[in-house]
Amino acid sequence: MDAATAAAYHDSLAKALSAGSAVLKRHGNALDAVEAAVKVLEDDPLFNAGRGSAFTAEGKNEMDAALMDGATLAAGSVAGVQFTRHPVSLARAVMEHTPYVMMVGAGADAFSRAQGLEQQPPSFFFTELRWQEFASVMRASGRPVPPRPAGVGSATGPAASSASPMFAHRFGTVGAVARDSEGHLAAATSTGGMQGKLPGRVGDSPLIGAGTYASDRSCAVSGTGVGEYFIRLTLARQICTLVEQGHPPQQAADHMIHAELPALKGGEGGVIVIAPTGHLVWSSNTLGMFRAKEEQGSLPAIQVK
Numbered sequence: 001m002d003a004a005t006a007a008a009y010h011d012s013l014a015k016a017l018s019a020g021s022a023v024l025k026r027h028g029n030a031l032d033a034v035e036a037a038v039k040v041l042e043d044d045p046l047f048n049a050g051r052g053s054a055f056t057a058e059g060k061n062e063m064d065a066a067l068m069d070g071a072t073l074a075a076g077s078v079a080g081v082q083f084t085r086h087p088v089s090l091a092r093a094v095m096e097h098t099p100y101v102m103m104v105g106a107g108a109d110a111f112s113r114a115q116g117l118e119q120q121p122p123s124f125f126f127t128e129l130r131w132q133e134f135a136s137v138m139r140a141s142g143r144p145v146p147p148r149p150a151g152v153g154s155a156t157g158p159a160a161s162s163a164s165p166m167f168a169h170r171f172g173t174v175g176a177v178a179r180d181s182e183g184h185l186a187a188a189t190s191t192g193g194m195q196g197k198l199p200g201r202v203g204d205s206p207l208i209g210a211g212t213y214a215s216d217r218s219c220a221v222s223g224t225g226v227g228e229y230f231i232r233l234t235l236a237r238q239i240c241t242l243v244e245q246g247h248p249p250q251q252a253a254d255h256m257i258h259a260e261l262p263a264l265k266g267g268e269g270g271v272i273v274i275a276p277t278g279h280l281v282w283s284s285n286t287l288g289m290f291r292a293k294e295e296q297g298s299l300p301a302i303q304v305k
């Protein structure tokens, strides 16, 4: 990756970190902090969430997001939403304004409008680089590249090549975990999912216990990788179970990411984790996972990816 691209990633992670840490510094809660951090990353086209999301085989964005409050085990999530600028905030609205944990598709989009959350057309979420990456995934799997989304002009700017950072950065799901000054934990995750997924496919990110989990009794986790494997292992919850059983968080995360995940052929990914002590760990079995963290001993702490 060239220096300018690396600087752009660092810059974006620093912004997300400071949005979350600003909440914690004014004694806001961990849930507000992770939502604030993820919103910054959803707006950044570098990442596969919100603006810059991956495309379904039909060339549409179907975004998934979740968040969880470690203090109460309250959780909210959405899958397959198409128009909400900040899917993580829609997940929070599901948690706070419905008796449900999860809403999907057209019903979730309608709920988003009813809640007055900001709606955007497909052209808002579209980025040329992500589209080129998508087109190459479709070609590589022998599938036709669908027409560009309505409202998006013809190709402009540099086309992605296999050397593009977007290709090196295969996943790009965003997430945050935090501990607040009261000692409560929270986790949030947001994604456009896998490039070229069939319409209706849902990954691990919005599934509580798979790509996202938080409990004050153990830890908070946000994952990225091939969602199907995270789902089959209930990976985020499993890390927390190991921590509850007395394993150090690093050991628990490494066991799931470096032993259990690759034991399922094709299991690739990584996690960020925070423990009730404020201790932040991460683990990844992929080429890389962009991440940033801020910790102050046993005081508030936050990690983003």
Ligand code: ASP
Pocket (backbone or CB within 6 Å): 048, 170, 171, 172, 173, 191, 192, 193, 194, 202, 203, 204, 205, 211, 223, 224, 225, 226, 227, 228
């Ligand atoms: N875990 C996400 C999914 O399977 C993809 C990613 O992490 O980029 O939908």
